[in-house]
Amino acid sequence: MLRLTPSLGTEGLRIEVDDAAPGFPDFDAALAGAFASCGLWWVNHYRAQMSGDEKKDGDGRVIAKTVKALVPLSWAKETA
Structure with a gap:
């Protein structure tokens, strides 16, 4: 499952990806x-x-994992 959530307090975009594969060694x-x-x-x-x-x-x-990233909006502005 993929979740994209604006994180207004940190001015960023939170990305979360659930993966059914156990662990990430x-x-x-x-x-x-x-x-x-x-x-x-x-x-x-x-x-x-x-x-x-x-x-x-x-x-x-x-049994599964979630990988999370908080991408700063400043990055999005720099690459636009």
């Missing part, structure tokens, strides 16, 4: 550009605040 490496095909690097490169959350079942097993 190389999240930091993806942000650093280790995977050429990964779009996370581009979002991070343009000054977005990035984070990731794991979703767990009742037994504590990771």
